Structures are given as structure tokens and as C-alpha cells.
Amino acid sequence: MTRIVEIEIEKYLSTKEYNPSPHRFSPSETPVAERTIPIVYSCENCGCQISFKPDDFKKHNNSKNTNLQKNDKIIIDKYIKNSIDLFNLPSLDFYCPNCNQPTTILFKGGPSGYWGIFELEIEKILGLKKNRIEVTINFKILESNPISGKFDEKYFGETDTNPLWIRFTSNDFSDWVGSFASGDIGLSNSKIIEIDNTSKVGILINGAFYLIDRSLKELIFKPDQGYFTDFYLVPDIELLILATNWGIHIFKDKEIIKEIRPDFVDGVKFIKRKENLLTGEICEPTENGDDWSEFELNLQTLKLKWKKYEY
Numbered sequence: 001m002t003r004i005v006e007i008e009i010e011k012y013l014s015t016k017e018y019n020p021s022p023h024r025f026s027p028s029e030t031p032v033a034e035r036t037i038p039i040v041y042s043c044e045n046c047g048c049q050i051s052f053k054p055d056d057f058k059k060h061n062n063s064k065n066t067n068l069q070k071n072d073k074i075i076i077d078k079y080i081k082n083s084i085d086l087f088n089l090p091s092l093d094f095y096c097p098n099c100n101q102p103t104t105i106l107f108k109g110g111p112s113g114y115w116g117i118f119e120l121e122i123e124k125i126l127g128l129k130k131n132r133i134e135v136t137i138n139f140k141i142l143e144s145n146p147i148s149g150k151f152d153e154k155y156f157g158e159t160d161t162n163p164l165w166i167r168f169t170s171n172d173f174s175d176w177v178g179s180f181a182s183g184d185i186g187l188s189n190s191k192i193i194e195i196d197n198t199s200k201v202g203i204l205i206n207g208a209f210y211l212i213d214r215s216l217k218e219l220i221f222k223p224d225q226g227y228f229t230d231f232y233l234v235p236d237i238e239l240l241i242l243a244t245n246w247g248i249h250i251f252k253d254k255e256i257i258k259e260i261r262p263d264f265v266d267g268v269k270f271i272k273r274k275e276n277l278l279t280g281e282i283c284e285p286t287e288n289g290d291d292w293s294e295f296e297l298n299l300q301t302l303k304l305k306w307k308k309y310e311y
């Protein structure tokens with residue numbers, strides 16, 4: 001089964017129009033100089049950023065060319081034909097280079113002004129969701145050690161007499177349990193995050209971090225250190241960011257590429273990512289308890305800004 005989603009333009013597009021005319025019709029219109037070109041679409045499904053030039057739209061304005069496979073195109077076309085607003089609009093379509101989601105941008109375009117420069121306005125973005133790539137994974141932390149032989153078992157990390165057991169089940173019929181050893185400095189924490197549309201799962205357990213492939217039941221990466229307190233995965237640029245009580249370790253391709261250690265801190269946590277910025281909080285111990293304040297990590301430059309400092 002598949003379904004079409006109408007993607008919120010305001011949320012996922014840097015700008016929805018390109019108007020080269022220097023004239024403004026009303027004072028509330030943004031002057032041309034401030035209009036953002038290229039047009040950047042952040043994939044609704046995975047966050048991957050895809051840029052377009054006005055010429056990309058111009059090429060598709062009078063052409064029926066498609067970049068989609070026939071089956072996907074048919075489903076999207078059927079949706080468009082049933083809509084009075086979208087019927088007959090030119091379109092630009094593509095597969096997201098990261099998650100492969102079929103996406104169609106519908107726009108109005110044409111020559112404008114005295115010079116006839118191509119202008120455009122994006123009317124709608126459609127995404128095609130496919131259930132076959134939406135395998136729902138469920139995982140459950142087991143309260144006690146599983147009965148030997150009941151499940152397919154897989155061990156991760158060094159021997160641990162009291163590991164965390166996680167049972168992975170999914171609608172592709174797999175069912176197995178993994179045993180994950182704790183880290184090494186007596187931390188007590190756990191966090192499990194699946195990467196959308198992949199079979200990768202990040203697992204933090206008492207200081208130890210594991211990136212596994214739950215379909216293959218294999219370890220992809222585990223740093224040697226066991227003192228982590230939080231993690232954030234950025235799949236589109238393959239970054240792994242791990243927090244410790246004293247700073248941040250940034251990994252790319254299983255190699256550490258940057259370590260940030262601000263002075264006199266006592267904890268780091270990640271909150272959310274918006275485009276290229278990952279925000280979080282850093283804790284400073286004070287006489288009256290802990291004081292958490294926000295930081296921003298630029299995922300492109302890997303520069304971290306916190307209070308008046310930059311690392």
C-alpha cells in the first residue's frame with residue numbers, strides 16, 4: 001500500500017517563489033534582494049536538503065519529463081488528476097537522494113515583466129509514502145534475561161553479567177533479542193533511537209553506545225569508550241554526536257573528527273535539530289544546583305556556540 005502526503009510548503013521550503021522583477025506591488029512584499037535563491041527543499045521524510053535553481057523549474061515548465069519510475073509516477077499522476085487545483089500544473093519530480101522518497105513539486109511558472117525573465121511560484125509538494133519501506137520496528141526492553149533458546153540471541157559489547165536485553169520485532173517477521181553490555185564508569189542511562197527508513201538503531205546503555213543494523217543483527221559501530229550520556233544521529237551527513245559529562249565527541253565514518261571540552265561543565269544533552277543546527281543544553285554546576293543553558297552546534301561547520309564561547 002502507498003499513500004500520498006501533501007507536504008507543508010512553509011515548513012520544508014526555504015522560499016516558495018522566485019520573482020526576478022525588481023518592482024514590488026505592495027510594501028509588505030519582500031524586496032528581491034532578500035528572496036532566497038536557491039530554493040532549498042528539506043526532505044519531509046529525512047531532512048536531507050535539496051537545492052533548486054529557477055532554471056530547473058524553467059526546464060520542466062513545458063515538459064512532461066519525469067525522474068520517477070513508471071509505477072510511482074502513475075500513483076502521483078492519479079492524485080493530481082483528481083485535484084482541480086493541481087490538474088495541469090507543471091511539475092518537477094525526484095527521489096530524495098538520502099531516503100529515496102518520491103517527491104513531486106507542482107508550480108506555476110512563466111515569463112515576467114518587461115524582460116520576460118522566468119518567474120515561478122510553488123503551489124504544492126507531494127510525497128509518496130510506501131509501506132514497503134515503512135517497516136515498523138518495535139523494540140522492548142526485557143525486564144529479565146530471556147529464557148535460553150526462546151529467541152534468536154545476539155551479544156554486543158564486552159561480557160556483562162547484567163546486560164540490557166532488547167527484543168526487536170517488526171512487521172517483516174523478524175524477532176530476535178540483543179544483549180547490550182553497559183559502559184565502564186557506572187553511569188545509569190538508556191536511549192534507543194531508530195533511524196527512519198533504515199534498519200539502523202542507535203542504542204545508549206549505561207554509558208556504552210551501539211549503532212546496530214537490526215535486520216542483519218550486526219554491530220555497525222561502537223566507540224571504545226563507555227562514558228557517554230546522550231547521542232544524536234545525523235544520518236544524511238553520517239554524523240554521530242555523543243555527549244559526555246564534560247563535552248562532545250563528533251564521529252564521522254567511525255572516526256572521531258572533533259572533540260569539544262568546555263571548561264567547568266557537568267553535563268551535556270541534545271534537544272533538537274533544525275536544518276543545520278543541533279541545539280542542546282550544557283550544565284554548569286553552581287552553589288544552588290545545576291544550571292542548564294542552551295548551545296547550538298552547526299552540523300556543517302561543527303562549530304559550537306555556547307554563551308559567549310565558540311569552540
Ligand SMILES: [Zn+2]
Pocket residue numbers: 043044045046047048096097098099100101
Ligand atoms: Zn529524504
